[in-house]
Amino acid sequence: MGTATGSTFDIETLRRGIEGDTGNNLLSLYADDAEIRIIDHNAQPSHPKIVRGRGEIAEMLDEVYSRDMTHHLEECVIEGTHAAFTESCEYADGTKVLSESMITLRDGKIGEQILIQAWDEG
Template identity: 50%
Template sequence: MTTMAGTFDETRLRRGIEQRDADMLISLYNDDAEVEIVDHTNSPSNPLILRGHAEIRQTLEDVCARDMTHSLDRCVMYDDLAAYTESCRYPDGTCVLCNSMLDLENGRISRQLMVQAWDE
């Protein structure tokens, strides 16, 4: 998959998500990347904003450490944009669905908007 300024590695994204590998996932982000998260705790008017590798890594390590399965269901790319859907399932059957929109620079994530929902 080619972007205007480089190549985004969808295979690394899939492996990182499905193998719960925080190191592989953080390698896909620019050092100064920003992640905006909207969910039942963080409303659209007050989203959680993660800035830079340290904050993003902390969240990725937390998510990857959880006893759950992750699946990259769809990934589409166009120029310097990508979007994907991720499905997760805890051992008790609780499901999480996450949609992400990515801005890419030089084949790496510069900005991510993530909207996620849980079974409740």
């Protein structure tokens, strides 16, 4: 299934948000009270980084999209009020980042996201 029932959230909308030049289009997909739980080398599962609300999400996206890197939506599956997707990124120096996300949709907007990411080191 490609679209969450009764919403405008779909794979192409997510692709445009992720692959855009700024985080603004991606930010528009989040509910006002959305929460992102980030798990990676620095924020491990027992102490994830939590980003709450569109204000904090906007700050995070502004910082990420200010970097010299590309973003690509690899895969996405949407089923009802849930979606999962893979995003790959690459810095200008060739360093690669891969992330997996599971999201919960509320009224066509991202309400919750669990993001697990890894990147090249050394």
